[in-house]
Amino acid sequence: MSQAAISVSSLSKSFGGIRAIDDVSLSVAPGERRVLIGPNGAGKTTLFHCITGTLQATTGTVSMFGTDVTRLGEARRTELGMGRTFQISNVFTDLTVIDNVILALLGKDRRKWVAYRPVDAYPELREQAAESLEMVGLPHRANDSVARLSYGERRQLELALAMKTGPRVLFLDEPCAGLSPSERQHFARMIAALPRHLTLLMIEHDMDVALALADRVTVLHRGKVIIEGDPDTVQSDSEVREVYFGHA
Numbered sequence: 001m002s003q004a005a006i007s008v009s010s011l012s013k014s015f016g017g018i019r020a021i022d023d024v025s026l027s028v029a030p031g032e033r034r035v036l037i038g039p040n041g042a043g044k045t046t047l048f049h050c051i052t053g054t055l056q057a058t059t060g061t062v063s064m065f066g067t068d069v070t071r072l073g074e075a076r077r078t079e080l081g082m083g084r085t086f087q088i089s090n091v092f093t094d095l096t097v098i099d100n101v102i103l104a105l106l107g108k109d110r111r112k113w114v115a116y117r118p119v120d121a122y123p124e125l126r127e128q129a130a131e132s133l134e135m136v137g138l139p140h141r142a143n144d145s146v147a148r149l150s151y152g153e154r155r156q157l158e159l160a161l162a163m164k165t166g167p168r169v170l171f172l173d174e175p176c177a178g179l180s181p182s183e184r185q186h187f188a189r190m191i192a193a194l195p196r197h198l199t200l201l202m203i204e205h206d207m208d209v210a211l212a213l214a215d216r217v218t219v220l221h222r223g224k225v226i227i228e229g230d231p232d233t234v235q236s237d238s239e240v241r242e243v244y245f246g247h248a
């Protein structure tokens with residue numbers, strides 16, 4: 001069997017007396033698209049944060065491609081290849097979309113502050129930035145200012161910025177939240193079109209989106225995994241229907 005992209009073993013996380021995650025183990029294969037679902041308060045975000053290093057697990061281990069990252073902080077896990085989207089409050093809204101991506105690329109480039117060269121001095125970065133925008137369906141907005149983007153387009157830009165670190169595993173926390181139904185479909189198609197070698201771990205409340213994107217689904221309930229399987233198996237499971245949809 002090939003090495004797991006993400007392997008979580010007997011992970012628990014308590015907040016005071018609350019056991020938000022209770023002895024969870026899971027394994028995500030390289031290139032797999034895994035969706036975490038579960039009712040409110042099931043522990044999805046806490047589990048996500050324990051894997052990405054935003055939170056330290058109380059007990060248990062997390063590995064990425066065989067490297068134990070349990071004791072590493074979030075920044076180190078990012079360097080090792082965990083990528084995630086952030087709400088873009090820290091972009092320069094007056095600058096163009098492509099210049100923002102170039103600046104983000106420069107952020108991890110040692111030349112970044114050399115003599116304050118204008119961004120045009122980096123043609124190869126412009127090319128890379130254009131590729132990122134192509135990947136998220138925003139090439140036609142490259143030269144518009146970020147301030148002119150719709151909410152949905154900003155989410156696309158967030159994804160381009162997450163991709164710029166060249167992640168091996170990308171974590172998406174409710175990528176379609178707050179989008180209109182048509183934006184949702186558009187965004188889901190874009191996620192589906194991301195490179196297949198990229199491992200994806202997503203939390204998604206929209207069942208249609210979740211089931212359409214997932215290779216496998218993990219259902220959490222009260223901090224425990226109640227079932228894991230392909231979308232058809234999970235959807236037809238009576239316990240899932242009970243806890244998630246409120247009927248068997």
Ligand SMILES: Nc1ncnc2c1ncn2[C@@H]1O[C@H](COP(=O)(O)OP(=O)(O)OP(=O)(O)O)[C@@H](O)[C@H]1O
Nearest residue numbers: 015018019020038039040041042043044045046047
């Ligand atoms: N920082 C915290 N301090 C105390 N309790 C917390 C903290 N974060 C989460 N919890 C509790 O842990 C449990 C799991 O919460 P979590 O946010 O992980 O669930 P979730 O499945 O992501 O829920 P939702 O779908 O509503 O976002 C809940 O009972 C929640 O109240």
